[in-house]
Amino acid sequence: xxxxxxxxxxxxxxxxxxxxxxxxxxxxxxxxxxxxxxxxxxxxxxxxxxxxxxxxxxxxxxxxxxxxxxxxxxxxxxxxxxxxxxxxxxxxxxxxxxxxxxxxxxxxxxxxxxxxxxxxxxxxxxxxxxxxxxxxxxxxxxxxxxxxxxxxxxxxxxxxxxxxxxxxxxxxxxxxxxxxxxxxxxxxxxxxxxxxxxxxxxxxxxxxxxxxxxxxxxxxxxxxxxxxxxxxxxxxxxxxxxxxxxxxxxxxxxxxxxxxxxxxxxxxxxxxxxxxxxxxxxxxxxxxxxxxxxxxxxxxxxxxxxxxxxxxxxxxxxxxxxxxxxxxxxxxxxxxxxxxxxxxxxxxxxxxxxxxxxxxxxxxxxxxxxxxxxxxxxxxxxxxxxxxxxxxxxxxxxxxxxxxxxxxxxxxxxxxxxxxxxxxxxxxxxxxxxxxxxxxxxxxxxxxxxxxxxxxxxxxxxxxxxxxxxxxxxxxxxxxxxxxxxxxxxxxxxxxxxxxxxxxxxxxxxxxxxxxxxxxxxxxxxxxxxxxxxxxxxxxxxxxxxxxxxxxxxxxxxxxxxxxxxxxxxxxxxxxxxxxxxxxxxxxxxxxxxxxxxxxxxxxxxxxxxxxxxxxxxxxxxxxxxxxxxxxxxxxxxxxxxxxxxxxxxxxxxxxxxxxxxxxxxxxxxxxxxxxxxxxxxxxxxxxxxxxxxxxxxxxxxxxxxxxxxxxxxxxxxxxxxxxxxxxxxxxxxxxxxxxxxxxxxxxxxxxxxxxxxxxxxxxxxxxxxxxx
Amino acid sequence: xxxxxxxxxxxxxxxxxxxxxxxxxxxxxxxxxxxxxxxxxxxxxxxxxxxxxxxxxxxxxxxxxxxxxxxxxxxxxxxxxxxxxxxxxxxxxxxxxxxxxxxxxxxxxxxxxxxxxxxxxxxxxxxxxx
Numbered sequence: 001x002x003x004x005x006x007x008x009x010x011x012x013x014x015x016x017x018x019x020x021x022x023x024x025x026x027x028x029x030x031x032x033x034x035x036x037x038x039x040x041x042x043x044x045x046x047x048x049x050x051x052x053x054x055x056x057x058x059x060x061x062x063x064x065x066x067x068x069x070x071x072x073x074x075x076x077x078x079x080x081x082x083x084x085x086x087x088x089x090x091x092x093x094x095x096x097x098x099x100x101x102x103x104x105x106x107x108x109x110x111x112x113x114x115x116x117x118x119x120x121x122x123x124x125x126x127x128x129x130x131x132x133x134x135x136x137x138x139x140x141x142x143x144x145x146x147x148x149x150x151x152x153x154x155x156x157x158x159x160x161x162x163x164x165x166x167x168x169x170x171x172x173x174x175x176x177x178x179x180x181x182x183x184x185x186x187x188x189x190x191x192x193x194x195x196x197x198x199x200x201x202x203x204x205x206x207x208x209x210x211x212x213x214x215x216x217x218x219x220x221x222x223x224x225x226x227x228x229x230x231x232x233x234x235x236x237x238x239x240x241x242x243x244x245x246x247x248x249x250x251x252x253x254x255x256x257x258x259x260x261x262x263x264x265x266x267x268x269x270x271x272x273x274x275x276x277x278x279x280x281x282x283x284x285x286x287x288x289x290x291x292x293x294x295x296x297x298x299x300x301x302x303x304x305x306x307x308x309x310x311x312x313x314x315x316x317x318x319x320x321x322x323x324x325x326x327x328x329x330x331x332x333x334x335x336x337x338x339x340x341x342x343x344x345x346x347x348x349x350x351x352x353x354x355x356x357x358x359x360x361x362x363x364x365x366x367x368x369x370x371x372x373x374x375x376x377x378x379x380x381x382x383x384x385x386x387x388x389x390x391x392x393x394x395x396x397x398x399x400x401x402x403x404x405x406x407x408x409x410x411x412x413x414x415x416x417x418x419x420x421x422x423x424x425x426x427x428x429x430x431x432x433x434x435x436x437x438x439x440x441x442x443x444x445x446x447x448x449x450x451x452x453x454x455x456x457x458x459x460x461x462x463x464x465x466x467x468x469x470x471x472x473x474x475x476x477x478x479x480x481x482x483x484x485x486x487x488x489x490x491x492x493x494x495x496x497x498x499x500x501x502x503x504x505x506x507x508x509x510x511x512x513x514x515x516x517x518x519x520x521x522x523x524x525x526x527x528x529x530x531x532x533x534x535x536x537x538x539x540x541x542x543x544x545x546x547x548x549x550x551x552x553x554x555x556x557x558x559x560x561x562x563x564x565x566x567x568x569x570x571x572x573x574x575x576x577x578x579x580x581x582x583x584x585x586x587x588x589x590x591x592x593x594x595x596x597x598x599x600x601x602x603x604x605x606x607x608x609x610x611x612x613x614x615x616x617x618x619x620x621x622x623x624x625x626x627x628x629x630x631x632x633x634x635x636x637x638x639x640x641x642x643x644x645x646x647x648x649x650x651x652x653x654x655x656x657x658x659x660x661x662x663x664x665x666x667x668x669x670x671x672x673x674x675x676x677x678x679x680x681x682x683x684x685x686x687x688x689x690x691x692x693x694x695x696x697x698x699x700x701x702x703x704x705x706x707x708x709x710x711x712x713x714x715x716x717x718x719x720x721x722x723x724x725x726x727x728x729x730x731x732x733x734x735x736x737x738x739x740x741x742x743x744x745x746x747x748x749x750x751x752x753x754x755x756x757x758x759x760x761x762x763x764x765x766x767x768x769x770x771x772x773x
Numbered sequence: 774x775x776x777x778x779x780x781x782x783x784x785x786x787x788x789x790x791x792x793x794x795x796x797x798x799x800x801x802x803x804x805x806x807x808x809x810x811x812x813x814x815x816x817x818x819x820x821x822x823x824x825x826x827x828x829x830x831x832x833x834x835x836x837x838x839x840x841x842x843x844x845x846x847x848x849x850x851x852x853x854x855x856x857x858x859x860x861x862x863x864x865x866x867x868x869x870x871x872x873x874x875x876x877x878x879x880x881x882x883x884x885x886x887x888x889x890x891x892x893x894x895x896x897x898x899x900x901x902x903x
Contacts, residue, residue, distance in 0.1 A: 200800055546862060550832060553861035557883035561793035564886020565800065593883055595878065611866050657865060 137238035151177035430528035777808035802890030812841030
């Protein structure tokens with residue numbers, strides 16, 4: 001046998017290109033996407049966190065650097081002040097000072113060596129001049145006495161032409177100057193620094209508007225009281241500028257004081273003019289203003305675009321309210337330039353990394369998924385149940401495992417399919433499956449034999465091809481009904497149908513259909529059996545029975561008729577003996593007729609071929625009529641029928657002739673087994689609204705208890721000899737029960753030996769609806 | 774009932790049955806009975822004999838009962854004559870087929886010799902009443 005020729009296998013939904021594509025994101029794209037996302041995330045995470053850490057470190061170290069630089073600068077400014085302070089202290093200790101003090105107290109002559117005041121003044125002027133030559137930013141050094149409203153005693157001044165000692169007539173009275181008043185209050189050895197003011201000469205502003213700071217130290221007289229004070233005037237700008245120049249910061253810086261005066265240094269090395277608080281040529285930057293409000297000695301200010309560091313140099317100016325400050329400012333952009341550089345680099349490397357990963361993941365994903373795609377293609381191109389030849393079973397990885405598992409399973413399926421096909425092909429019955437649209441899917445070898453078609457001629461065609469036209473409508477009806485049905489239940493019909501062969505001949509077949517649900521698809525499988533031969537046999541048998549019946553009846557007719565004629569004749573001759581013999585012959589002839597009838601009925605009942613013409617009939621009327629017919633029969637046994645029922649109409653669905661046969665059996669039995677002169681009682685009553693009982697009671701010998709249970713079986717008679725005399729085939733009750741059961745009724749009996757029996761039919765009452773139908 | 778049943782045509786191929794039945798019908802029923810042993814003969818003598826009632830066997834060689842009936846109905850004067858089948862084809866389904874034909878009744882063989890004449894009279898009466 002070569003299987004799979006006739007059977008195309010249960011069809012599963014065709015694989016389409018669409019179905020083979022993953023419905024979501026393909027594995028390949030997933031691998032690529034996952035790789036890229038993870039690389040992107042880790043790059044961002046590492047790069048980002050590093051960037052921010054570096055930014056933080058850079059900021060911190062830069063601020064630290066800034067603080068260092070700022071402190072250094074503050075130190076340098078303090079040095080300028082300290083230098084000026086020590087200069088004025090040194091000057092106060094020089095001998096001409098005390099010489100002048102002593103001379104003034106001793107009519108302008110020094111009592112120690114007789115030097116005149118003029119000499120000391122001259123010597124002091126020389127000291128002042130040499131000091132000023134050493135310090136170019138000193139603009140004036142003076143010795144001012146208290147006496148005479150603070151008249152200057154010695155005054156050295158810087159002039160464009162050089163250092164000049166002011167002549168006596170140019171000496172000014174400074175008692176109104178604030179530094180003079182402050183000098184009076186200053187302790188011995190302490191130095192007072194004045195506010196920065198524009199230089200004043202002769203109670204007016206110097207034309208040059210030189211910002212000037214003054215260092216003042218008091219000088220005591222012999223009496224311990226203040227004699228006067230030494231005052232150094234310094235050009236403040238010139239005093240500060242060297243500090244900026246020495247440190248040469250790469251940042252912007254400011255020097256400022258509590259009055260709001262300031263001086264600016266730019267990182268390119270240019271130094272601005274000293275700006276007075278009441279006369280800015282360049283306004284003080286806002287952030288400097290804010291810094292001035294800070295009380296602490298060191299502060300860092302971070303704004304959106306810059307970091308500033310502020311340090312208060314620790315300088316004793318002899319005035320608790322005065323202070324100075326140094327601010328160094330650097331823009332964030334500059335400060336974090338390296339961080340920005342690092343960020344750009346990170347971005348660059350991150351981008352390169354992602355590109356590399358993308359390329360790598362493309363290659364890898366392709367390598368991972370290519371074997372899978374190849375397998376899918378292989379499976380797609382194969383037919384269901386076939387072995388797959390080109391699976392990558394030699395691979396050692398998971399794909400190899402998958403391929404081997406798949407290969408194993410497809411081989412199993414192929415084997416199973418081959419087995420099933422072989423079984424189906426070798427079954428005698430035809431096996432056919434049909435899809436929901438009625439297209440044939442499977443057509444086995446027996447079907448080919450039965451219908452004369454090759455499978456290829458039928459598969460994919462409408463199954464109607466296999467049935468004669470009159471059945472098409474009926475089939476469509478079935479198909480629609482089953483198609484509509486939701487439940488996937490086995491239909492399991494075995495029905496007789498007609499088929500049409502390829503040569504257009506029509507033949508009877510048994511068809512059993514069942515519904516199978518495969519996935520969301522229904523298919524119908526049918527088992528087909530050609531029953532033409534069985535039909536032929538049945539027809540022949542029917543004809544044979546009919547003929548036997550006919551042939552048996554024909555002689556019986558003749559005999560019975562003849563006996564009837566003879567009986568009539570003997571009656572007229574009054575020959576009692578002949579009449580008796582003839583009667584005997586006649587009765588037996590009738591018995592033979594009944595036997596023929598019974599045997600035929602039994603045969604038909606056994607074959608399920610008894611025809612019932614069911615109709616709604618009034619049971620009381622029907623029973624009355626039947627009793628009427630049987631009166632003459634009962635009279636032969638000297639038995640009478642007693643009826644006990646009114647004529648109310650009770651409708652029962654039955655076949656009148658067959659019911660007649662069944663009831664006659666009961667009535668004749670009752671008559672036969674009654675004692676002569678006895679009565680048979682017939683009752684009809686409603687057991688309940690839906691059931692009617694028809695009972696027949698006799699008072700005869702009854703049925704032996706040993707016989708119960710067998711009474712309805714074929715050829716059953718309690719006492720062979722006795723009953724045979726009464727004439728009976730032993731089939732009557734069996735037929736009776738079969739008939740009543742065909743009307744959905746039951747037959748039962750009760751009996752007492754020696755007292756008689758009671759047989760009863762229980763039949764369903766027609767509902768009014770049924771009655772009309 | 775205008776007229777009582779007198780003339781009967783009996784078609785039966787079985788000679789012995791025919792003899793017995795004719796005797797019964799004549800003796801017990803008092804009918805005048807003509808017997809034909811084939812359908813053909815029955816059709817031939819029909820016009821001449823002009824029966825009031827025809828009793829027709831079903832199973833006969835040559836022309837069977839139903840065929841004889843069909844041909845008989847084609848003869849104008851026989852169109853209205855009541856016909857009854859008398860047959861040994863006694864099975865219910867067989868009888869049902871015969872009853873559907875144009876007959877007043879079916880008498881089953883073996884018939885009750887005592888009741889046969891009465892049965893025929895009843896069928897006659899039935900046909901006349903219709």
